[in-house]
Amino acid sequence: MTDVDRQIARAGEVLDRTRAERRALADRRRQATSVAKRLTLAAGADLAIIVAAILIGWFMPIGMGGALLVGALLILVTLFALFGNFTPTVRAEQLPTVPLKLLPARTGAWLETQRKALPAPAQTLVDGIGVRLDMLSPQLATLDEQQPAAAELRKLIGEQLPDLLRDYAKVPPALRSVARNGKSPDAQLSDSLRLIDDEISEMSTHIAQGDLDSLATRGRFLEIKYRDESGV
Numbered sequence: 001m002t003d004v005d006r007q008i009a010r011a012g013e014v015l016d017r018t019r020a021e022r023r024a025l026a027d028r029r030r031q032a033t034s035v036a037k038r039l040t041l042a043a044g045a046d047l048a049i050i051v052a053a054i055l056i057g058w059f060m061p062i063g064m065g066g067a068l069l070v071g072a073l074l075i076l077v078t079l080f081a082l083f084g085n086f087t088p089t090v091r092a093e094q095l096p097t098v099p100l101k102l103l104p105a106r107t108g109a110w111l112e113t114q115r116k117a118l119p120a121p122a123q124t125l126v127d128g129i130g131v132r133l134d135m136l137s138p139q140l141a142t143l144d145e146q147q148p149a150a151a152e153l154r155k156l157i158g159e160q161l162p163d164l165l166r167d168y169a170k171v172p173p174a175l176r177s178v179a180r181n182g183k184s185p186d187a188q189l190s191d192s193l194r195l196i197d198d199e200i201s202e203m204s205t206h207i208a209q210g211d212l213d214s215l216a217t218r219g220r221f222l223e224i225k226y227r228d229e230s231g232v
Contacts, residue, residue, distance in 0.1 A: 011155035046074050092162040100150050101141045104133035107157050114165050119176070119186045125193040132200045133157070139207045149207070156199055164192050 053070045056062060062070070090110040098106045108130045115126050143150055168176075168189045176185045183191075 038082050041080045045077045045081055048076055049077060061179065073164070092166060095158040095162055096154065098158065098178055100143060100145050100154060101137070103154065103158055104137040104140060107161065108133040110162065111165075114169075117169065118165075118189070121190045122186070122193055125190060125197060129193065129200065132204065133195065136204050136207075139204060143207065149203075153203060156196065156203070164189070164196070174220050 049070060052061065053066070056066075090106050090113070092110060095103065095107055095110065110124050111130055111133075115123050118126060140153070143153075168185060171185045178184055179187075
């Protein structure tokens with residue numbers, strides 16, 4: 001192995017570690033946000049029950065039975081708020097109509113459901129895309145839906161990325177590692193995911209710089225790239 005090969009290998013290892021660390025950080029942030037939201041929801045629901053019980057008690061005695069009922073209701077509502085499943089099921093066909101500010105999170109949630117069906121290299125790339133989507137979410141909170149840049153983002157995240165994985169899923173498993181036109185569907189998938197990862201990074205940079213005109217005029221090379229060059 002030459003020095004160049006070793007440097008490339010080390011660079012790849014650093015990149016893999018960085019992606020893993022960023023994904024772990026994003027997961028911790030999501031968990032912290034989820035816990036905070038659940039605690040807020042539980043506190044609000046419990047407060048509403050207590051206020052309602054007090055108001056009812058002003059007009060009619062609730063007695064010991066009523067007090068026990070209120071206590072049981074508080075416990076049930078608190079447990080549901082803390083441990084209930086509030087995550088909506090995300091389907092790929094719904095993504096194009098999701099509000100832009102929610103699109104990265106919904107797309108990321110959908111990617112998680114597809115991850116196990118992908119080859120290992122593609123799983124790593126999907127993890128990296130998930131991290132980029134987490135970082136993109138705050139940037140889209142104030143982006144006008146009518147901006148041309150918004151249409152480009154929606155097309156990439158809500159259409160092209162799901163279409164790519166759905167096209168790959170249509171390939172029979174036995175043929176996914178078989179080279180066709182010089183490249184297997186597994187390799188084509190990884191190449192296309194790298195392009196999407198790079199494109200999301202570019203879009204995020206343009207938004208951070210306020211360069212929306214440049215973002216809107218980047219073109220649609222991605223669709224041509226992964227469909228015309230022996231795409232999946």
